[in-house]
Amino acid sequence: MNKCKKNTPENQKHIQRFLSAFCFGDIYTRSGLDLKSRELLTLCILSTLGGCENQLKSHVRGNLSVGDDEETMIEAITQSLPYMCFPRTLNALNCVDEIVPESNK
Numbered sequence: 675m676n677k678c679k680k681n682t683p684e685n686q687k688h689i690q691r692f693l694s695a696f697c698f699g700d701i702y703t704r705s706g707l708d709l710k711s712r713e714l715l716t717l718c719i720l721s722t723l724g725g726c727e728n729q730l731k732s733h734v735r736g737n738l739s740v741g742d743d744e745e746t747m748i749e750a751i752t753q754s755l756p757y758m759c760f761p762r763t764l765n766a767l768n769c770v771d772e773i774v775p776e777s778n779k
Contacts, residue, residue, distance in 0.1 A: 710740040714750050721751055721766035722758040734773040744774045
């Protein structure tokens with residue numbers, strides 16, 4: 675997130691502040707779900723939206739950092755398939771494949 679803020683043009687930094695305050699301040703810090711559950715849900719939700727591949731890749735990394743493996747992410751994306759259709763499912767799987775190290779396969 676700090677890298678995004680640093681690389682953001684000055685006239686767009688307010689968007690990064692909004693994102694940090696709302697998504698990561700108000701929503702992501704809630705205590706109803708553990709971090710691992712929130713990361714997996716975020717992966718699925720971004721997958722259904724389409725056009726969010728950069729953010730999706732970031733959350734593939736986030737899932738790996740909280741202990742989710744490739745198989746867990748693939749199963750979650752598969753479970754979401756009826757709601758997001760094949761093109762977005764394939765895009766999401768491509769993001770997972772791009773980020774998960776070859777040694778894990």
